[in-house]
Amino acid sequence: MRLPPVLLGLLRRTGILALTLLAGALLVFLAMKAAPGDPALSVLGENARPELVQAFRRDYGLDLPLWRQFLRWIGGALHGDLGRTLTIAGGVPVGELIATRLPVTAFVGLYALLLAVILSLILGTVAALQRGRALDTLTTSLAVLGVSMPDFWLGYVLVFFLALNLPIFPSYGFVSPAQSIPGALLSGFLPALAIAAPMAAVFSRVLRAALLEVLHRPHVQAARSLGHGEAFIFLHAVLRNALIPYVTVIGLQVRYLLGGVVVIERVFGIPGIGSLMVDAAFGRDYPLIQACALTFLAVVLATNLLVDLVCTRLDPKARA
Amino acid sequence: MRRGRATLRLGLGITGVVLFGVLAGPFLTPFGPEEMDFLNVLTPPDAMHWLGTDSFGRDVLSRVLSGGRISLFISACGVAAGAVLGTTIGMGAAWRGGAAEAGVMAGSDLLFAFPSFVLALFLMVVLGFGVQNVIVAIALTYLPIFARLSRNLTRTLMHEPFVQAARLMGQPPRRILLSEILPNILSTLMVQASIGIAFGIVIEAGLSFLGLGVQPPTPSLGVILSDGREYFQRAPWVLTLTGALVSVALLGLNLLGDGLRDLADPRLRRAAGP
Numbered sequence: 001m002r003l004p005p006v007l008l009g010l011l012r013r014t015g016i017l018a019l020t021l022l023a024g025a026l027l028v029f030l031a032m033k034a035a036p037g038d039p040a041l042s043v044l045g046e047n048a049r050p051e052l053v054q055a056f057r058r059d060y061g062l063d064l065p066l067w068r069q070f071l072r073w074i075g076g077a078l079h080g081d082l083g084r085t086l087t088i089a090g091g092v093p094v095g096e097l098i099a100t101r102l103p104v105t106a107f108v109g110l111y112a113l114l115l116a117v118i119l120s121l122i123l124g125t126v127a128a129l130q131r132g133r134a135l136d137t138l139t140t141s142l143a144v145l146g147v148s149m150p151d152f153w154l155g156y157v158l159v160f161f162l163a164l165n166l167p168i169f170p171s172y173g174f175v176s177p178a179q180s181i182p183g184a185l186l187s188g189f190l191p192a193l194a195i196a197a198p199m200a201a202v203f204s205r206v207l208r209a210a211l212l213e214v215l216h217r218p219h220v221q222a223a224r225s226l227g228h229g230e231a232f233i234f235l236h237a238v239l240r241n242a243l244i245p246y247v248t249v250i251g252l253q254v255r256y257l258l259g260g261v262v263v264i265e266r267v268f269g270i271p272g273i274g275s276l277m278v279d280a281a282f283g284r285d286y287p288l289i290q291a292c293a294l295t296f297l298a299v300v301l302a303t304n305l306l307v308d309l310v311c312t313r314l315d316p317k318a319r320a
Numbered sequence: 321m322r323r324g325r326a327t328l329r330l331g332l333g334i335t336g337v338v339l340f341g342v343l344a345g346p347f348l349t350p351f352g353p354e355e356m357d358f359l360n361v362l363t364p365p366d367a368m369h370w371l372g373t374d375s376f377g378r379d380v381l382s383r384v385l386s387g388g389r390i391s392l393f394i395s396a397c398g399v400a401a402g403a404v405l406g407t408t409i410g411m412g413a414a415w416r417g418g419a420a421e422a423g424v425m426a427g428s429d430l431l432f433a434f435p436s437f438v439l440a441l442f443l444m445v446v447l448g449f450g451v452q453n454v455i456v457a458i459a460l461t462y463l464p465i466f467a468r469l470s471r472n473l474t475r476t477l478m479h480e481p482f483v484q485a486a487r488l489m490g491q492p493p494r495r496i497l498l499s500e501i502l503p504n505i506l507s508t509l510m511v512q513a514s515i516g517i518a519f520g521i522v523i524e525a526g527l528s529f530l531g532l533g534v535q536p537p538t539p540s541l542g543v544i545l546s547d548g549r550e551y552f553q554r555a556p557w558v559l560t561l562t563g564a565l566v567s568v569a570l571l572g573l574n575l576l577g578d579g580l581r582d583l584a585d586p587r588l589r590r591a592a593g594p
Contacts (some may be wrong), residue, residue, distance in 0.1 A: 150563065256435065278530055293434065
């Protein structure tokens with residue numbers, strides 16, 4: 001039996017993803033080993049008794065040769081066991097900690113992405129249709145300005161101007177979507193907006209350029225001469241074709257989004273994986289930092305795969 | 321085209337003013353960045369202190385100007401190091417081809433798959449905090465970006481007639497890469513660098529803001545913003561106005577990059593973002 005090419009491509013890409021993740025794990029592992037400082041001493045204190053240090057090393061497998069430590073870590077990770085934290089939360093399983101924090105980050109990240117997409121669809125379309133007029137200049141200027149603002153600073157400004165004047169948005173803290181969905185949407189709004197603004201700027205510029213490129217293609221003229229309405233033409237002949245670069249850039253910006261999430265979670269006190277990684281960095285909690293870095297890598301790789309698939313769906317030429 | 325020129329001019333103007341302010345900072349304000357005045361603590365902006373004072377009575381504007389110098393230095397050094405190393409690696413890989421090229425590309429794709437800020441944060445843990453290590457972290461964050469870019473650009477030029485001619489004339493590869501190919505890809509690399517410096521400042525500010533980058537008392541922009549956060553409720557202007565000035569400076573660099581890009585290659589206008 002021969003597999004259909006789409007499935008074969010998917011299998012191949014998943015294989016590459018797994019290999020990349022493995023290479024990333026090796027990189028992160030070796031980098032952590034090269035870091036100065038002995039985890040045993042940083043946990044037990046500089047003056048710990050030698051037999052305690054020995055016992056600690058044995059418990060965490062630090063007395064094994066490097067390659068066995070790595071295999072042990074990877075082997076555990078494949079079984080969902082990423083080891084225990086050293087300093088954060090008193091030695092809880094890293095995997096569990098990440099599993100409780102990841103949904104929070106995913107919620108804030110997707111919320112930010114949604115806001116960025118809504119904002120950029122409006123701004124980009126307006127700019128393209130009003131090309132060269134005042135509205136275009138205004139939205140393009142807004143876009144450049146949006147890229148230039150550090151998102152964590154924007155977070156504070158939003159708190160200052162919105163949260164203090166409109167008490168419906170809390171200035172600090174986070175309500176989990178599991179507790180209350182309206183609460184989560186309200187408490188996540190300002191952080192999501194702070195991350196979304198620079199992204200919306202990039203998206204809307206790409207959408208504007210893509211729309212302008214498509215607007216005057218022959219098939220749009222053909223659709224017009226067939227007597228289709230402008231709205232129909234825009235949705236089916238223009239927007240659909242402009243979506244490919246747009247979706248591609250959304251995929252690329254997920255890297256940026258995840259970087260922004262780290263600082264923003266800290267600013268707003270959101271218990272996600274970004275603030276977990278910062279805590280781990282302060283506590284020099286090596287297993288936790290490794291796991292957080294790999295989680296970010298895995299999310300980026302998975303997004304790239306997803307974007308590839310969506311673009312294949314959107315572009316009939318790539319489907320063949 | 322006219323729009324590109326206007327963008328470039330505005331970008332050059334803002335960047336010029338920022339550079340002047342940052343370099344001439346000590347002569348522009350009557351206060352030193354470390355000068356404390358405990359009688360005037362957390363005063364709002366007035367004619368004397370344009371951006372007010374902080375919790376030690378230090379003039380915020382003087383601190384922002386000297387902090388801007390430090391942050392710009394950090395970012396520019398980091399991006400420059402990343403650009404030189406990355407470009408060397410990328411061009412070399414494109415010229416060699418084969419397994420070397422595939423290996424370099426796989427490596428930089430791997431590094432590029434980490435979110436820049438996460439990679440920088442991870443490197444700070446590995447290297448330790450402090451100015452030098454922020455520079456190294458920014459350089460390593462930019463290395464894969466420049467390696468990919470220069471490799472792709474070199475590949476598009478490698479089979480051009482003028483490169484082939486140089487090759488047939490028996491010029492050594494190093495000379496061909498340096499004097500035939502590099503001048504042709506330099507403008508695109510410069511565009512990436514000017515946008516890179518803007519984002520490098522954001523990385524520095526973010527790391528130091530979290531307390532994982534430059535450490536006080538060195539007044540980098542991130543450290544000043546982080547200070548401003550501590551008394552944000554009592555004196556919101558410190559954080560707000562400092563960040564606004566930073567945004568204007570970054571705006572200048574981004575406009576400069578955009579303008580250069582339009583000037584260098586109109587086809588590249590769509591490539592966006594850090």
